[in-house]
Amino acid sequence: MINDHPEIADIVDAASRLSGHAIRTPLLECAAASELTGGRILVKPEMLQVTGSFKFRGAFNFISRLSEEERRRGIVAFSSGNHAQAVAAVSRHFAAAATIVMPRDAPAIKVEATRSFGAEIVLYDRKEESREDIARELMESSGATLVPPFDHALTIAGQGTVGLEIAEDLALAGATPDQVLVPCSGGGLIAGIATAIKARFPDCRIFAVEPEGYDDTGRSLAAGSRQSVDIAAESICDALLVPTPGELTFSINSDLLAGGIAVPDETTYRAMAFAFRHLKLVAEPGGAIALGAVLDSSVDCRDRTTVVVMSGGNVDASIMREALSASV
Amino acid sequence: MINDHPEIADIVDAASRLSGHAIRTPLLECAAASELTGGRILVKPEMLQVTGSFKFRGAFNFISRLSEEERRRGIVAFSSGNHAQAVAAVSRHFAAAATIVMPRDAPAIKVEATRSFGAEIVLYDRKEESREDIARELMESSGATLVPPFDHALTIAGQGTVGLEIAEDLALAGATPDQVLVPCSGGGLIAGIATAIKARFPDCRIFAVEPEGYDDTGRSLAAGSRQSVDIAAESICDALLVPTPGELTFSINSDLLAGGIAVPDETTYRAMAFAFRHLKLVAEPGGAIALGAVLDSSVDCRDRTTVVVMSGGNVDASIMREALSASV
Numbered sequence: 001m002i003n004d005h006p007e008i009a010d011i012v013d014a015a016s017r018l019s020g021h022a023i024r025t026p027l028l029e030c031a032a033a034s035e036l037t038g039g040r041i042l043v044k045p046e047m048l049q050v051t052g053s054f055k056f057r058g059a060f061n062f063i064s065r066l067s068e069e070e071r072r073r074g075i076v077a078f079s080s081g082n083h084a085q086a087v088a089a090v091s092r093h094f095a096a097a098a099t100i101v102m103p104r105d106a107p108a109i110k111v112e113a114t115r116s117f118g119a120e121i122v123l124y125d126r127k128e129e130s131r132e133d134i135a136r137e138l139m140e141s142s143g144a145t146l147v148p149p150f151d152h153a154l155t156i157a158g159q160g161t162v163g164l165e166i167a168e169d170l171a172l173a174g175a176t177p178d179q180v181l182v183p184c185s186g187g188g189l190i191a192g193i194a195t196a197i198k199a200r201f202p203d204c205r206i207f208a209v210e211p212e213g214y215d216d217t218g219r220s221l222a223a224g225s226r227q228s229v230d231i232a233a234e235s236i237c238d239a240l241l242v243p244t245p246g247e248l249t250f251s252i253n254s255d256l257l258a259g260g261i262a263v264p265d266e267t268t269y270r271a272m273a274f275a276f277r278h279l280k281l282v283a284e285p286g287g288a289i290a291l292g293a294v295l296d297s298s299v300d301c302r303d304r305t306t307v308v309v310m311s312g313g314n315v316d317a318s319i320m321r322e323a324l325s326a327s328v
Numbered sequence: 329m330i331n332d333h334p335e336i337a338d339i340v341d342a343a344s345r346l347s348g349h350a351i352r353t354p355l356l357e358c359a360a361a362s363e364l365t366g367g368r369i370l371v372k373p374e375m376l377q378v379t380g381s382f383k384f385r386g387a388f389n390f391i392s393r394l395s396e397e398e399r400r401r402g403i404v405a406f407s408s409g410n411h412a413q414a415v416a417a418v419s420r421h422f423a424a425a426a427t428i429v430m431p432r433d434a435p436a437i438k439v440e441a442t443r444s445f446g447a448e449i450v451l452y453d454r455k456e457e458s459r460e461d462i463a464r465e466l467m468e469s470s471g472a473t474l475v476p477p478f479d480h481a482l483t484i485a486g487q488g489t490v491g492l493e494i495a496e497d498l499a500l501a502g503a504t505p506d507q508v509l510v511p512c513s514g515g516g517l518i519a520g521i522a523t524a525i526k527a528r529f530p531d532c533r534i535f536a537v538e539p540e541g542y543d544d545t546g547r548s549l550a551a552g553s554r555q556s557v558d559i560a561a562e563s564i565c566d567a568l569l570v571p572t573p574g575e576l577t578f579s580i581n582s583d584l585l586a587g588g589i590a591v592p593d594e595t596t597y598r599a600m601a602f603a604f605r606h607l608k609l610v611a612e613p614g615g616a617i618a619l620g621a622v623l624d625s626s627v628d629c630r631d632r633t634t635v636v637v638m639s640g641g642n643v644d645a646s647i648m649r650e651a652l653s654a655s656v
Contacts (some may be wrong), residue, residue, distance in 0.1 A: 020501075026352070029378070043374075048373075050359065280610040282604055313608030315607075
């Protein structure tokens with residue numbers, strides 16, 4: 001296992017493993033956002049990925065490299081939902097038994113989808129119990145392998161295939177990106193994307209977009225060291241509530257990112273409604289947040305080419321109804 | 329202008345004109361529908377197309393061939409909304425003035441979007457006035473060109489690029505389609521798709537999917553001649569309310585189609601909610617109807633490869649809220 005910073009070759013290798021299993025999501029022009037900002041806005045819609053989020057890529061890259069014997073002993077993961085579904089789906093693909101530790105307040109759609117892939121679910125209290133401890137106990141009793149949600153080179157290389165596809169599609173279109181905005185929680189997605197994009201477009205600026213109150217990566221980048229936020233904060237972005245950047249992801253991100261942007265929940269709701277109306281895409285809150293940073297002008301897009309990564313679409317209908325009522 | 333049945337070469341030619349202007353929409357595996365039916369279900373998401381529906385393709389193919397002088401005299405179209413937006417957007421692209429005749433009961437999202445592309449809108453009463461008469465008057469007074477919504481070889485060849493992309497993506501994946509289900513109103517989309525698919529996969533069966541009460545193509549196929557339905561009928565599928573098949577489209581469709589399927593509105597609502605939940609796609613009612621035919625087992629999909637065309641996503645938030653409340 002590599003555990004140093006993954007390189008572009010590791011991402012290219014992950015892409016060849018994923019080929020035929022993951023969906024190669026398109027890069028979509030967003031005419032409405034382009035008009036609004038006076039720039040060119042392109043969207044990478046990872047809600048169209050298998051299991052409804054980019055997480056399938058990292059989980060597949062990791063699990064595909066386990067031995068038969070390791071898979072036989074089972075798979076464990078902890079996740080608020082998107083990683084859970086991805087690990088459950090990939091485990092089923094490889095005929096491995098999966099146990100997923102999920103917070104009791106995870107969206108129903110995510111818990112049900114994870115169960116539908118045949119995984120066993122263990123629920124815990126996000127504010128009182130340690131999911132790491134629960135997962136460790138499971139591993140010790142069965143010999144199962146933990147699939148890291150973000151802080152592992154193979155996970156990061158898998159997520160990096162999002163960036164590789166963006167870079168390939170931009171090159172085909174003869175376009176050069178000025179900036180790429182990526183939703184950020186533990187930092188695996190953006191670390192992988194930044195590695196891929198910077199390899200092909202060294203001058204492109206990559207920004208981490210986080211919910212207000214959970215802007216640990218932004219604060220850490222500003223401070224130059226890993227900072228934690230208070231997990232008592234509330235945010236609609238259930239997928240982005242990790243309070244501290246990963247060790248490996250922060251090491252990569254502090255090398256490659258241009259900074260962090262914090263977005264309030266109202267803006268995220270507005271971005272969900274905008275995606276519904278203009279892109280015909282269902283975005284979960286955490287999936288829409290980078291689009292929010294464009295809509296509320298947190299990032300200057302005028303006369304620039306901006307790529308917005310939309311990371312997932314696993315949202316309960318009740319939350320979407322709220323977003324549509326509030327904003328359309 | 330060709331006005332005979334378009335051939336695969338005309339569709340390939342349309343595809344090269346559209347390249348760089350239309351979005352090449354992906355072909356998505358729908359794991360949830362595959363599981364439900366015991367077959368393989370693939371979805372072609374044309375709501376991701378520019379202007380939110382496939383109509384951009386036919387309008388672009390037609391308008392791109394007009395002379396400078398013709399474009400200077402202006403463009404006219406009549407449409408319930410998707411063709412309207414498409415013609416407005418393509419006209420703006422070619423710097424031609426567009427006037428669009430739209431029914432007074434068209435969805436607000438469609439009227440607003442058409443206006444946002446700079447077109448002039450003329451509203452009429454769908455049950456009391458003739459949109460053809462209104463358009464004819466406009467043309468006579470200005471010398472403007474009417475962009476036919478479906479019954480023209482160039483329109484059909486443009487829409488046929490949907491089928492060409494499906495055929496190319498299936499060939500790349502090494503898959504052979506057993507059946508393709510296509511939403512049907514005037515019949516231009518399905519005529520183009522059938523021409524492309526049958527050229528590459530002659531044994532594939534193509535079905536027209538229509539709303540109950542507006543199943544004029546299905547009835548016409550059964551009768552062997554063009555039949556009309558009563559336009560007093562109500563349906564949630566605002567994009568599929570043409571009461572009679574086109575002359576050219578029916579001539580093509582009676583050669584190439586396997587039959588028609590009528591779907592009740594409740595099923596269409598369910599398909600919208602299913603697309604929201606499992607595909608993360610926003611489908612308008614007429615855009616979701618072919619998926620409805622799969623979900624309610626109107627078509628046997630077991631052990632078959634079925635392609636479902638989703639034709640558009642221009643739906644008012646209030647209708648989507650209803651679909652989500654009813655079904656999820």
